[in-house]
Amino acid sequence: MKEYDKIIFELSRPGRKGYQLPADRFGSDAFSKLPADLLREKPAELPEVSELEVVRHYTNLSNKNFGVDTGFYPLGSCTMKYNPKINEEVAAMPEFAGLHPLQDPATAQGALELYWNLQNALASLAGLAEFTLNPYAGAHGELTGLMVMRQYHISRGDTKRTKVIVPDTAHGTNPASAMVAGLEVVEVKSKPNGSIDVEDLKPLLDDSVAGIMMTNPNTLGMFETEILEIAKLVHEAGGLLYYDGANLNPLLGKVRPGDMGFDIMHINLHKTFSTPHGGGGPGSGPVGVASHLTHLLPNPRVVKKEDGTFAVETSDDALGSISTFFGNFGVMMKAYAYILSLGRDGIREVGPMATLNANYIKESLRDLYKLPVEGPCKHEFVFDGLADKSTGVTTLNVAKRLLDFGFHAPTIYFPLLFHESMMIEPTETESRETLDEFIDVMRRVAREAAEDPDTVKAAPLTTPISHPDETGAAKNPILTYKALRDA
């Protein structure tokens, strides 16, 4: 197929158009009478293109992309499971897509019921009392959850609790969210297996601690076996436990964060509940809390009244509002469709099958890739690069070589515990045959690394572009078409 390399602006021809609007029908001259000094002097130079040109252009661009529907996407910590098509269908229903967020709740009962049902389903699956669905993404959920944590202490007059304990292996959003929420980050050390060092934690637990942020399983995909002890220690010190739902998938249907002692958590609907990642969003990051914190959840809240109808409420106890309206409502519809498809029994298979898939890959490759931590992993695991370090082939080389074989790369160089981290998460929706193909290719790449390292280092060899100059891009940022044209 011919290579496509146009930018939409390059297709533009003066006078061409891709729209047709109704003719002037009000006989008003209001627009032409707007004061000239409020109008722009220099017109915006947007493309002028026909409808077909637009359709072909973006179809051609889509061909340069790789999604879950294209092939296996073992991107660790991202839970790239299948995005069911029926979810897209229901979310597009005009009776929902056409609802104005400020219309009378009496005329939006279906939407509010959906919100309320999903909030309750998540509460049941997480073992917590109530969820807000307003946060837009995982990091936004973290921020909201930490605001709940902080507001809790402030509302009790315990204002000196401004520190939050974060494991040194945590995802970068954890400390950044804490900073935005006005909390000070204290790092707790991890043991070589990635789990929290309880002995290192103990001295940190003084009366300035607001709480701790954790994932479980941890960043290495290993279950924090001392979680009940950690919960006890943090609670005794007056702190709260925050569960980062990034790694919830292996526990879905098996273990509930609330039952492990967590007080606050967020869920990534775009990971655990199958809604598409959309090339980086829209996601959704609902935040759930235990019963003693529900009054602090952000405005607006959807409630069910005694007569069975649904209402929108705001309260002064709430931490404030963190979204213009109700969050990414369209994403919630997809997540609830997924929950209804699986049902209360089907959902129990999600975590176990995700865990089975991860362990299967791990055990099938551990002779050729360096496995730093023994024992059953959960939904993902980390290799520290190739076992044979003599070839000079790095994790980056292996990742890029995988692209040549039609697989997405794993998450690489995270966590920072190892020099050559390669984090693999297959999810439960992949078949044994797909995993076997991936295993075969990983073994072949390991063989190539020994026999023909230059090929692996030159990879990718078959992708639309190869080895982009990222240093040059950062040194001399070209961020718009005009800057590119004039460069």
Next chain:
Amino acid sequence: MQLLTLSFAKMSNRYIPHTPEDVAHMLGRIGVGSVDDLYSDVPSEVIFKDEYAIPESMSEEELRRWFRDLAKRNRQLTVFAGGGAYDHYSPSVIPQLLLRSEFYTAYTPYQPEISQGTLQYIFEYQSMISELTGLEATNASMYDGATAAAEAAFMMVASARKRNRVLVSETLLPRVKDVIMTYAKFHGIDITMIPERDGVTDLSAVPALLESGDVAGVIVPQPNRYGIIEDFAGLAEMVHAAKALLTMYADPSTLAVLRSPAEWGADIACGDGQSLGMPLQFGGPYLGFMSCSKAQLRKMPGRVVGATKDASGKRCFVLTLQAREQHIRREKATSNICSNQSLMALYATIYMALMGDGGLREVNRLSCDGAHSLCEKLIATGKFTLAFDKPFLKEFTLRTDLDVEKLNKRLAEEGFMGGIPAGPGLVSFAVTEKRTPEEIERFVSLISQE
């Protein structure tokens, strides 16, 4: 093998492909007897053994029916309101292209070699938004307009060392103000409101507020919460003379005709992208946009895409300037934002490509003429007066003695969404290019019967 019995007795799950033979084979390779053994490290008291409070599994057709039944409890109305969400026309091309699964099932473009589609549309999005705002740099998008405004406040404080105050106009949309206040309260930024006078930001109050010496920046809306196009002549000079920055919270659709944030002298522009033809969708997903001048680029939060070349000299696109971001800077980052609203950025990009400058101008002209027509007709009923004698485009605010909530309930029964209460005795209406003269006639005649 209890789990196996459970799984395959139900066998309802079309999203999990494992056959009993697969499971047995895989357990054999791993060297454990059951899937439960993979959870042997989990304390048994936290293993969930009860039933979840969620319904039983539904087939696809049952699911369709369930959603259709639920949909009956919604009432799709003919919208004469805005308040930050506008019922603009959506070209049919867009949802169909958004269903290209190479776009919507992709992750953030971390592997540029197989993500040029995503990276290029973000580059095009940045280019188009920069055209509308007039500012050189635009990020890959943020969650919504309100969070983008809160991030702009953070950004101005981060740029101005040791100044911790942001002045926020009272004429911003109330919900946007609320989010700014929440973020500021937790992050420890001081906010002072610039009072409103006669429906617009009281610019005469600004010099005194700037005198405190601790002001990092100022946020003003365009158009404002009443739909009024504000005149900011002289504001940027005032703000810059006090070594502070100016952020304009703008409706991007209107920027095709209104004086751009850059032309007003703003350093940062942000707002909600919903007006770029996005479905109302009960409040989301939309997107927040943010542009800034070159001088502020390295303080801007969010992902940014840049053009570069690959090893063979081919033009290509990559995520760039990542040293600003949370995964590198952790608690030293100025924002915790990780993702963007990427697919909605694609939505906005295709919309702007189809409409072009000419289409957006027509949208504004039709909306403006329709809004003025409605405004005159409502005043002619004798039940409303103009709240402020100021220029407006698609949204306007009237004074009335009517009980707006009661009126809106009556209008909803007839299939209309009426105006939004905008303070005591005030109500804001909006008209887009989708509204016809017949709808306006009907709407006005219903109101005149009150």
